[in-house]
Structure formats: C-alpha cells, structure tokens
Amino acid sequence: MKVIVPPLKSQGIKTKLVPWIKAILPETNGRWIEPFLGTGVVALNMGFKNAILNDTNPHIIQLYLDIKEDRITPEIVKRYLEVEGENLRQADEDGYVHFRAIKDRFNKEFSSLDFIFLSRAGFNGMMRFNKQGKWNIPFCKKPNRFAQSYITKIVNQVIQAKRQINKDWVFLNKQFSEVIPLATKDDIVYCDPPYFGRYVDYYNGWTEMDEELLYQQLKETDAKFILSTWHHNDYRENESIKKYWEEFNIITRDHFYHSGGKIENRNTIVEALVCNFDFNGNIKEHNHEPEKKYVQTSIFELEPVVLVD
Numbered sequence: 001m002k003v004i005v006p007p008l009k010s011q012g013i014k015t016k017l018v019p020w021i022k023a024i025l026p027e028t029n030g031r032w033i034e035p036f037l038g039t040g041v042v043a044l045n046m047g048f049k050n051a052i053l054n055d056t057n058p059h060i061i062q063l064y065l066d067i068k069e070d071r072i073t074p075e076i077v078k079r080y081l082e083v084e085g086e087n088l089r090q091a092d093e094d095g096y097v098h099f100r101a102i103k104d105r106f107n108k109e110f111s112s113l114d115f116i117f118l119s120r121a122g123f124n125g126m127m128r129f130n131k132q133g134k135w136n137i138p139f140c141k142k143p144n145r146f147a148q149s150y151i152t153k154i155v156n157q158v159i160q161a162k163r164q165i166n167k168d169w170v171f172l173n174k175q176f177s178e179v180i181p182l183a184t185k186d187d188i189v190y191c192d193p194p195y196f197g198r199y200v201d202y203y204n205g206w207t208e209m210d211e212e213l214l215y216q217q218l219k220e221t222d223a224k225f226i227l228s229t230w231h232h233n234d235y236r237e238n239e240s241i242k243k244y245w246e247e248f249n250i251i252t253r254d255h256f257y258h259s260g261g262k263i264e265n266r267n268t269i270v271e272a273l274v275c276n277f278d279f280n281g282n283i284k285e286h287n288h289e290p291e292k293k294y295v296q297t298s299i300f301e302l303e304p305v306v307l308v309d
Helices: 015-023 041-046 058-068 074-090 093-109 112-121 148-164 176-182 208-220 239-245
Strands: 032-034 051-054 170-172 188-191 224-233 249-256 268-275 292-296 302-306
Touching (some): 015 249, 032 041, 032 176, 041 148, 041 188, 051 058, 051 176, 058 112, 058 148, 058 170, 074 093, 074 112, 074 148, 112 148, 176 188, 176 208, 208 224, 208 239, 239 268
Parallel strands (some): 188 224
Antiparallel strands (some): 224 268, 292 302
C-alpha cells in the first residue's frame, strides 16, 4: 500500500507498521478512535470517514486543527520554511542561535509553524517537553537542514494530510481515559501509548498505573480495539504482556528502532499488536508481511519498495 507520511517527525513513528495494522482491520461502519494520536500517521492511512482523534499534547492537536481549518496551508508552510531555513543557515553558532530563538518563541506563542520547524530540526527526530510543557530537545546541528528539496517534501506532506482529514473528524485534547469510553460496539479503538518499560518520549509521561487503567478500559469496551506495544528485544521481555495483554489475540513482527539514549533501545525490537477480535484472512503470528521502505515519489504518493536480503 501507499503510505501517507505526516508533516510531523517523532521517534517511534509507525510509518513502516501502517500496512501491518491496516491488514488486520475488521470490517466496520463505525468510527476510528485514537486516544494517542502522536504524529497522526496511522489515522491518516486508515481511510475512515468518521474519527475521534485525541492526544494529551495540545500542539499536535492544534497543528491538525490548523490544517483542517486552513489556518495553515501548503503555501504558508513553504514561505515560512524558506524564510526560517535561510535564517538558520545564516545564524551564528552554526545555526544554534536561530534554533534557540524559534524554540523560545514557540514556548511563548505555541505556533504550529514553529512546531513543524522544531520537530524537523531537533536532535535525533525526538519530540519531548519538560514538566512545564516547554519544548525540550536541542538542535540537530544541521544549519542547512531546510534545503529546498526538504521543504518541498514537508509541503507535500501537508498537502497529503489535508486531503485525508475529513470534515467529520473530531480532534480532542483530553486524557485517554476520557476518550475510550466514547467508543461504541461499531467503532475501532487504536491505541499507541508510550511503551512502558522503554524510553518515554511523550508529553506527560507514562506509568504502570496508566498501563493498568488502559488495560481495564480496553477490556471493558464494547468496541473492537488494536493496541500497539513492544513484545521483547534481545535484552528483555515486556512484562506488561504477561501481566495485562496475554488474554487477547497477539501477533508480532521484527522492527528496528534507531533511537533512544540507551544501547538496548537501538536494536531490533519485536513489535506486537494486541486485539480483542479474530484476524481476517491468513495472518501469521509473526512477520506476516515483508519489510518495506517507503519513498516519496511525487507530490501525490509514496512508493513502497520491498527490501530483500
């Protein structure tokens, strides 16, 4: 399938896992509900007319509302990145002075344009905020970050996101526990919470109490649900699988994350999808789909390339 890549960049983005998630979707006439929207990559690719999309990070929700309501257009993004990209190239300390200026402005004004800039110019593609809700990632040390080709790529992603956002999509900035109870038996709830026991690169953290509450709500929901989590890596297992999720259907797949500050977070990890329904078709328990790399080939699409050994 052709995967639409969102204009935001962050660790743990599910771009490569989108076809895997879509392959197991049951037929439904209900809504797509995401209590943890993140970059939005999954929602943008599922093709639902009606959706409830939530995140505790208000900047993510504001960005997508701005795109939906045309407060941010591709033309506006293009002009903004051309100006700020040139300012970054000319700034002292190899661009760091201007990066700090954008960061300081964002932490006062919370502009969605500045949010895009920071998510693309921050170190290691991370998105992190401190306890005061301020941007907390340093510069990637690339003063020439916003070359014209890179700006075009981001603008194309804004165009693609705008095309996918339906007028009936609802964006919320609430706790996940307020969103899951909104689901009915015809809906699908997709949860991609921070991975408990690994790095927590999220707006307000994630605790075992959160994991337990999520389990209780998903166990009790009348809707069908899909939970993304990690199963194990070469160092350890996800204890939450046995503690909470083993009673549901689980499929797994090898995935590589080149992120995180610790060695154990920079290796192959086995991803898991946990579901409360039976899978459609012939789905293997592990690695039922080939690994693919997605290359943006034009303003309209991304071309999947199957990787072979």
